[in-house]
Amino acid sequence: MPKFVYDFTEGNKDLKDLLGGKGANLAEMTNLGLPVPPGFTITTEACRHYLAHGSLPDGLQDEVDAHLAALQEEMGKRLGQADDPLLVSVRSGAKFSMPGMMETVLNIGLNDESVEGLAAQAGDERFAWDSYRRLIQMFGKTVLDIEGDLFEDAIEAAKDARGTKDDAGLDAADLRGLVATFKGIVREHAGREFPADPREQMDLAIKAVFDSWNADRAILYRRQERIPVDLGTAVNVCSMVFGNLGEDSGTGVAFTRDPASGHQGVYGDYLQNAQGEDVVAGIRNTVPLPDLERIDKTSYDQLMEFMARLENHYRDMCDIEFTIERGKLWMLQTRVGKRTAAAAFRIACQLLDQDLIDADEAARRVTGDQLAQLMFPRFDTAEIEDVTLLTKGMNASPGAAVGKVVFTSERAKELAEQGEDVILVRRETNPDDLAGMVAAQGVLTSRGGKTSHAAVVARGMGKTCVCGAEELEVDVKAGRFTAPGGVVVGEGDVISIDGSSGEVYLGEVPVMDSPVVQYFEGELDPAGGDELVQAVHRVMAHADGAAALKVRANADNPDDAARARRFGAQGIGLCRTEHMFLGDRRQLVEKLILAETAEERQDALDALEPLQREDFTGIFAAMDGLPVTIRLIDPPLHEFLPDLTDLSVKVALAGADASDQDRRLLEAVRRLHEQNPMLGLRGVRLGLVIPGLFSMQVRAIAEAAADRRRAGGDPRPEIMIPLVGAVQELEAVREEAEGVLAEVAAETGVDVPALIGTMIELPRAALTAGQIAEAAEFFSFGTNDLTQTTWGFSRDDVEAAFFSRYLELGVFGVSPFETLDRDGVGRLVRIAAEEGRRTRPGIKLGICGEHGGDPDSVHFCHEVGLDYVSCSPFRVPVARLEAGRAAI
Numbered sequence: 078m079p080k081f082v083y084d085f086t087e088g089n090k091d092l093k094d095l096l097g098g099k100g101a102n103l104a105e106m107t108n109l110g111l112p113v114p115p116g117f118t119i120t121t122e123a124c125r126h127y128l129a130h131g132s133l134p135d136g137l138q139d140e141v142d143a144h145l146a147a148l149q150e151e152m153g154k155r156l157g158q159a160d161d162p163l164l165v166s167v168r169s170g171a172k173f174s175m176p177g178m179m180e181t182v183l184n185i186g187l188n189d190e191s192v193e194g195l196a197a198q199a200g201d202e203r204f205a206w207d208s209y210r211r212l213i214q215m216f217g218k219t220v221l222d223i224e225g226d227l228f229e230d231a232i233e234a235a236k237d238a239r240g241t242k243d244d245a246g247l248d249a250a251d252l253r254g255l256v257a258t259f260k261g262i263v264r265e266h267a268g269r270e271f272p273a274d275p276r277e278q279m280d281l282a283i284k285a286v287f288d289s290w291n292a293d294r295a296i297l298y299r300r301q302e303r304i305p306v307d308l309g310t311a312v313n314v315c316s317m318v319f320g321n322l323g324e325d326s327g328t329g330v331a332f333t334r335d336p337a338s339g340h341q342g343v344y345g346d347y348l349q350n351a352q353g354e355d356v357v358a359g360i361r362n363t364v365p366l367p368d369l370e371r372i373d374k375t376s377y378d379q380l381m382e383f384m385a386r387l388e389n390h391y392r393d394m395c396d397i398e399f400t401i402e403r404g405k406l407w408m409l410q411t412r413v414g415k416r417t418a419a420a421a422f423r424i425a426c427q428l429l430d431q432d433l434i435d436a437d438e439a440a441r442r443v444t445g446d447q448l449a450q451l452m453f454p455r456f457d458t459a460e461i462e463d464v465t466l467l468t469k470g471m472n473a474s475p476g477a478a479v480g481k482v483v484f485t486s487e488r489a490k491e492l493a494e495q496g497e498d499v500i501l502v503r504r505e506t507n508p509d510d511l512a513g514m515v516a517a518q519g520v521l522t523s524r525g526g527k528t529s530h531a532a533v534v535a536r537g538m539g540k541t542c543v544c545g546a547e548e549l550e551v552d553v554k555a556g557r558f559t560a561p562g563g564v565v566v567g568e569g570d571v572i573s574i575d576g577s578s579g580e581v582y583l584g585e586v587p588v589m590d591s592p593v594v595q596y597f598e599g600e601l602d603p604a605g606g607d608e609l610v611q612a613v614h615r616v617m618a619h620a621d622g623a624a625a626l627k628v629r630a631n632a633d634n635p636d637d638a639a640r641a642r643r644f645g646a647q648g649i650g651l652c653r654t655e656h657m658f659l660g661d662r663r664q665l666v667e668k669l670i671l672a673e674t675a676e677e678r679q680d681a682l683d684a685l686e687p688l689q690r691e692d693f694t695g696i697f698a699a700m701d702g703l704p705v706t707i708r709l710i711d712p713p714l715h716e717f718l719p720d721l722t723d724l725s726v727k728v729a730l731a732g733a734d735a736s737d738q739d740r741r742l743l744e745a746v747r748r749l750h751e752q753n754p755m756l757g758l759r760g761v762r763l764g765l766v767i768p769g770l771f772s773m774q775v776r777a778i779a780e781a782a783a784d785r786r787r788a789g790g791d792p793r794p795e796i797m798i799p800l801v802g803a804v805q806e807l808e809a810v811r812e813e814a815e816g817v818l819a820e821v822a823a824e825t826g827v828d829v830p831a832l833i834g835t836m837i838e839l840p841r842a843a844l845t846a847g848q849i850a851e852a853a854e855f856f857s858f859g860t861n862d863l864t865q866t867t868w869g870f871s872r873d874d875v876e877a878a879f880f881s882r883y884l885e886l887g888v889f890g891v892s893p894f895e896t897l898d899r900d901g902v903g904r905l906v907r908i909a910a911e912e913g914r915r916t917r918p919g920i921k922l923g924i925c926g927e928h929g930g931d932p933d934s935v936h937f938c939h940e941v942g943l944d945y946v947s948c949s950p951f952r953v954p955v956a957r958l959e960a961g962r963a964a965i
């Protein structure tokens with residue numbers, strides 16, 4: 078039988094899975110010799126059993142009995158003993174901290190007799206009755222599920238009767254009265270008496286803590302934070318110490334460093350004559366921790382010493398809960414503290430400088446997500462004072478957005494088309510709002526959490542979003558919303574929303590580049606003093622040195638290519654060519670499609686070719702000396718033609734006057750119209766069906782490369798054929814392309830070698846990669862399409878249609894378009910990589926979907942042993958950092 082209960086002296090900090098974070102760290106502090114009130118921890122395994130079977134595991138009660146007996150022996154008093162009661166707290170504590178999500182009950186062991194014993198022992202009747210009423214209140218709320226307001230209202234009534242505004246104004250008699258009232262509330266609302274038996278109190282509290290794992294808010298929190306659902310919580314039974322025994326007592330929280338900046342110093346809050354939950358509840362005003370030095374110098378000095386010891390021991394920033402009972406300091410909790418993204422980088426480098434950690438560990442202490450947060454544009458804080466803070470919602474999708482308020486998708490589109498920046502404000506969004514969300518700079522909702530439709534879709538689009546701003550009353554019909562204080566904001570008023578903090582301002586706050594982006598742009602010298610920039614610089618340098626994966630960028634114009642290079646890209650992994658067919662060139666594409674003779678077609682292609690060549694020359698120049706993978710045209714041709722309905726209407730209205738050109742165009746649009754364009758005539762299929770199209774592109778690439786070479790440059794083209802499903806397709810195109818390359822080499826006298834390869838974006842391609850590799854010198858995993866085709870999800874539709882529901886149901890914890898689905902899509906990637914290499918050892922392997930910039934997916938690519946990841950220029954630093962971290 079497993080061991081279900083561990084004394085604090087038996088555990089240690091590495092047992093978080095079993096003892097939860099709180100229990101493991103209480104044990105660690107106990108073993109370090111710090112003053113922790115004695116107690117024991119019931120394991121998460123016991124909780125998992127209880128949740129699965131609805132009953133406690135066999136043997137648990139016996140173990141609890143034995144540990145309680147030992148605790149009573151050590152403390153020299155029994156739980157609830159009438160003349161001198163041992164009191165305990167029953168505290169939840171899961172592996173991952175879930176602040177305020179689960180339950181804790183203090184002062185267990187008090188009843189009508191032992192309260193008198195406690196009063197006599199402490200020499201303080203008020204204290205004893207205050208502790209007793211706290212017990213009934215917490216127990217009532219947590220264990221018996223009674224509405225907390227009932228108790229709060231009763232306290233308010235007692236204060237009114239006494240004519241005081243402060244809890245401290247209530248005397249012992251008032252509190253004794255409250256205890257009677259509270260018992261009445263329990264009787265009425267729980268249908269039972271408050272249990273007088275201390276052991277029954279304890280056992281019920283333990284079960285309540287187990288049950289709190291499945292409370293709605295805990296479930297929601299886990300989903301948002303991506304904490305697995307099946308871990309369960311541990312329960313800590315800890316002998317009570319009292320911060321509410323007078324002015325020489327108190328309770329507080331402390332950080333070994335500032336969690337916002339990372340700076341060393343004395344950070345925290347202290348509250349005299351109070352129990353722990355008072356600090357968090359914000360009932361009374363705390364004083365800053367440095368004031369404790371004046372209040373109780375001995376305890377203060379001791380606390381400072383303990384904090385230094387903890388930080389050295391954990392080699393990280395810690396946060397701490399402590400209580401002082403009549404001048405004696407007790408440590409009640411510690412853990413490696415949560416911190417902001419900026420603090421994470423700073424602290425990692427500070428600890429590195431203190432020799433507490435090495436450079437590998439420093440890189441492990443930060444994440445690509447944190448780096449991404451530091452790269453979003455932000456509001457210029459210097460200017461924020463001139464605007465009004467309206468409210469704070471949830472920080473659903475980061476960034477800073479400014480625009481005119483609109484309440485409907487239609488209005489958002491209208492104004493955006495007129496060139497206005499707009500913020501779409503809704504109670505909540507649904508798939509009908511999608512167009513408006515696309516048109517808007519940012520989205521603000523008054524309802525819904527981080528997995529709401531608005532939040533999921535906005536994150537998917539990289540759009541700034543603040544959701545669940547519950548203080549706002551949104552009236553779409555009236556075209557206005559009301560903020561706290563009665564501020565009314567109407568359509569057209571300018572607001573600014575901060576998706577990183579959740580703050581919403583009335584008025585325009587100027588937006589600026591973050592210093593980290595300025596650094597990557599080369600505008601800020603890392604030696605120049607900004608501590609954060611220096612820290613980012615150091616961690617990046619170490620990551621770059623460690624990385625096995627290269628990082629390339631997806632870029633299709635010289636500007637993006639140049640920026641990507643500044644951001645550290647080692648080439649272009651995906652240069653799309655389709656945008657090169659838009660704008661003025663549309664007419665040439667129309668000509669190509671409408672061509673009736675081979676000559677007409679060739680004319681159109683000949684007109685396009687020099688334009689394409691210019692495009693490529695610029696990109697080769699920006700990426701001189703580095704590989705540039707150019708994908709031949711991929712989307713279905715009708716994307717370059719007018720809309721079927723629009724054109725039909727135009728031709729119908731014109732009747733007999735319709736131009737010949739329009740009629741022919743309409744016919745072509747009809748002919749090319751597809752039910753499922755994503756699965757239609759696109760990619761390599763176009764190349765095989767439209768003679769000369771791919772040849773024209775290959776020629777443009779080869780000529781551009783020859784031009785660059787003659788100008789003294791070093792172009793490194795790689796030609797990529799999209800949407801191949803069978804080696805035969807690739808062979809046909811390859812032969813054509815090689816012919817063109819040879820022609821150009823002969824014409825120009827310059828032989829620029831170009832690799833020819835393919836995208837792997839269809840399951841069939843992945844499964845026959847061994848054959849395809851015969852004709853491909855490289856593979857690039859197009860994981861956007863590969864995800865679509867593997868799941869059968871249309872990326873453009875499903876996120877809005879049902880992904881929030883899927884996330885709620887836990888079908889996946891994160892959209893497979895955001896983080897590569899290892900089990901399905903990832904399996905195909907592995908197969909293709911392996912079989913491709915078997916056919917052609919040394920075949921170059923990369924990935925060019927959105928996943929190339931996603932931290933978890935980058936780690937996957939490292940594991941599979943790809944040569945590079947390619948992502949949008951802005952994500953390049955994130956991918957570099959994660960490529961390094963994956964290799965450490």
Ligand code: ADP
Pocket residue numbers: 114165166167168169176177178179180181183315316317318319320352353354398399400409410
């Ligand atoms: P949370 O995980 O929400 O912080 P805790 O279990 O830490 O919950 O307890 C809530 C509050 O009660 C904290 O301020 C804690 O310090 C205090 N507390 C818990 N156990 C004891 C105890 N044995 N003696 C005194 N205060 C306690």
Ligand code: MG
Pocket residue numbers: 398410
């Ligand atoms: Mg706590």
Ligand code: MG
Pocket residue numbers: 711799800838859862
């Ligand atoms: Mg594709």
